[in-house]
Amino acid sequence: MCGIVGAVAQRDVAEILVEGLRRLEYRGYDSAGVAVLNNGELSRTRRVGKVQELSSALETQPLFGGTGIAHTRWATHGEPNERNAHPHQSEGDIAVVHNGIIENHNKLRVMLKGLGYTFASDTDTEVICHLVHHELKTHDSLLAAVQVAVKQLEGAYGTVVIDRRDSQRMIVARSGSPLVIGYGLGENFVASDQLALLPVTRSFAFLEEGDVAEVTRREVNIFDVDGNAVEREMKESEVTHDAGDKGEYRHYMLKEIYEQPTAIAHTLEGRIAGGKVLDAAFGENAAEFLKDIKHVQIIACGTSYHAGMAARYWLEGWAGVSCNVEIASEFRYRKSHLFPNSLLVTISQSGETADTLAAMRLAKEMGYKATLTICNAPGSSLVRESDMAYMMKAGVEIGVASTKAFTVQLAGLLMLTTVIGRHNGMSEQVEADITQSLLSMPAKVEQALGLDDAIAELAEDFADKHHALFLGRGDQYPIAMEGALKLKEISYIHAEAYASGELKHGPLALIDADMPVIVVAPNNELLEKLKSNVEEVRARGGLMYVFADVDAEFESDDTMKVIPVPHCDEFMAPLIYTIPLQLLSYHVALIKGTDVDQPRNLAKSVTVE
Numbered sequence: 001m002c003g004i005v006g007a008v009a010q011r012d013v014a015e016i017l018v019e020g021l022r023r024l025e026y027r028g029y030d031s032a033g034v035a036v037l038n039n040g041e042l043s044r045t046r047r048v049g050k051v052q053e054l055s056s057a058l059e060t061q062p063l064f065g066g067t068g069i070a071h072t073r074w075a076t077h078g079e080p081n082e083r084n085a086h087p088h089q090s091e092g093d094i095a096v097v098h099n100g101i102i103e104n105h106n107k108l109r110v111m112l113k114g115l116g117y118t119f120a121s122d123t124d125t126e127v128i129c130h131l132v133h134h135e136l137k138t139h140d141s142l143l144a145a146v147q148v149a150v151k152q153l154e155g156a157y158g159t160v161v162i163d164r165r166d167s168q169r170m171i172v173a174r175s176g177s178p179l180v181i182g183y184g185l186g187e188n189f190v191a192s193d194q195l196a197l198l199p200v201t202r203s204f205a206f207l208e209e210g211d212v213a214e215v216t217r218r219e220v221n222i223f224d225v226d227g228n229a230v231e232r233e234m235k236e237s238e239v240t241h242d243a244g245d246k247g248e249y250r251h252y253m254l255k256e257i258y259e260q261p262t263a264i265a266h267t268l269e270g271r272i273a274g275g276k277v278l279d280a281a282f283g284e285n286a287a288e289f290l291k292d293i294k295h296v297q298i299i300a301c302g303t304s305y306h307a308g309m310a311a312r313y314w315l316e317g318w319a320g321v322s323c324n325v326e327i328a329s330e331f332r333y334r335k336s337h338l339f340p341n342s343l344l345v346t347i348s349q350s351g352e353t354a355d356t357l358a359a360m361r362l363a364k365e366m367g368y369k370a371t372l373t374i375c376n377a378p379g380s381s382l383v384r385e386s387d388m389a390y391m392m393k394a395g396v397e398i399g400v401a402s403t404k405a406f407t408v409q410l411a412g413l414l415m416l417t418t419v420i421g422r423h424n425g426m427s428e429q430v431e432a433d434i435t436q437s438l439l440s441m442p443a444k445v446e447q448a449l450g451l452d453d454a455i456a457e458l459a460e461d462f463a464d465k466h467h468a469l470f471l472g473r474g475d476q477y478p479i480a481m482e483g484a485l486k487l488k489e490i491s492y493i494h495a496e497a498y499a500s501g502e503l504k505h506g507p508l509a510l511i512d513a514d515m516p517v518i519v520v521a522p523n524n525e526l527l528e529k530l531k532s533n534v535e536e537v538r539a540r541g542g543l544m545y546v547f548a549d550v551d552a553e554f555e556s557d558d559t560m561k562v563i564p565v566p567h568c569d570e571f572m573a574p575l576i577y578t579i580p581l582q583l584l585s586y587h588v589a590l591i592k593g594t595d596v597d598q599p600r601n602l603a604k605s606v607t608v609e
């Protein structure tokens, strides 16, 4: 969701703030704004559209000042226009940026209007600035006013507040939306993601739920939810400075697709020894937590949910435990049954997805034996609040459409399958075979990337299409779902995925020459069944694109284009067949001229409900 950057320094900060926004733009990009304090003056510039619009405006009319806040927005309340762009102001004194949703904003709005405040936007955020302004009338510091104001907010917020009359500090508060303090030399910063601040510091402390902090050039004072002064551990970031660069690639998404062999190699590194996955890959006390697990409940959203769907086939098929997989936004609002010795697994690239986080908290209350997160963001809420964490080490993912995070999640879940399986009767041979498969994945993915040119050519066929159907069976069904999601996300072609055995129960009615059907067909025990489904489509005049194992004996003809995929074993097949589908969606989007890295209406890291 939206991105926040703030700074208190001796030098002018507008450029630092805008560079920070650029690095966060993948999180929200419908408008952007910056406000700075200079000698008792509060100046603000906001623009609709990308951060570049704001940057151009600031080139023409620069803002000077050493204390400032900035924001790139993904609209929740109020359409994307300049008056709804952050920072918001109260009476020309207080300026605020905010991520999250204030659920009681209507009530607060009525109360504040009653006190004489005029609202200039349709946002929920604006209540925060008027509330702080109002509280400052009876409190003697900005810190105290913010502390009292945030107690009146219901919902989620990561917010930064500055006051025209006090240009030496910013007050930051976190509840439900992440914020990290960046420590510099004689200057300090805040951001919703450390990535924003890597050009200026590598020392970070993550705020915890309910924290409020006062940040000046020389000091950072943090207070917990009860107002007690607290220390939050400062850590040196391991994220590399150039993590946010596209390098030689035209898009982040393409870069991230091509990074998959390395990302998978990183995730395996140091976690496999003597033909076995080490329990410690899942955290210090993982062996103790995992040994009695008999049931796994997986919770995730979007692409991460698809990874969980694939893992269900593995956990039930090979590890000998039962497994449910559910979308977080459903799980958190329904009554579910808790099986004895249940492990709750969340899967999340960002570690901050609001629904997943809420589902995990609910599971803790319900009494799950343990919680494990498969996560790519060190220090994120899911990592901090889970009993165990499998750190994906996929490297920063900037493209809004998730690619390398997905395949690394699959690799992590396969590792989890062996660890849980070991305690539930998985044979040593199966464990050794899976481990061997994991180790050969990076090279196999490299081979699959070799399909790029052929897929670029194939993509031409999709340029004028409005719909597409993806088919798979078994653990390739989630891969078909992921392929459909990628295509719709970045090319805006309506795409659906079906388990191909389900075709005859309805979707067959859709088949005609305008509905391309994409099939994933590894050479596995379901191949013959899948071939029958392909025939069902052919008989109805459907046009098919079959990604098939080189040995699967499919042949191209007028109704079917076969794209041979390098042979791979059953353990890695879901991961390998993901690659051509990612490339297909990328090339179709290129042809359609959409914004590949920042598709319309979407944002990375969905920190609101």
Ligand code: F6R
Pocket (backbone or CB within 6 Å): 301, 302, 303, 304, 305, 347, 348, 349, 350, 351, 352, 353, 356, 400, 401, 402, 403, 485, 489, 605, 606
């Ligand atoms: C799709 C995509 C989203 C995310 C989903 C969950 O390409 O990226 O569907 O997978 O929003 O995000 P995380 O994994 O951060 O919890």
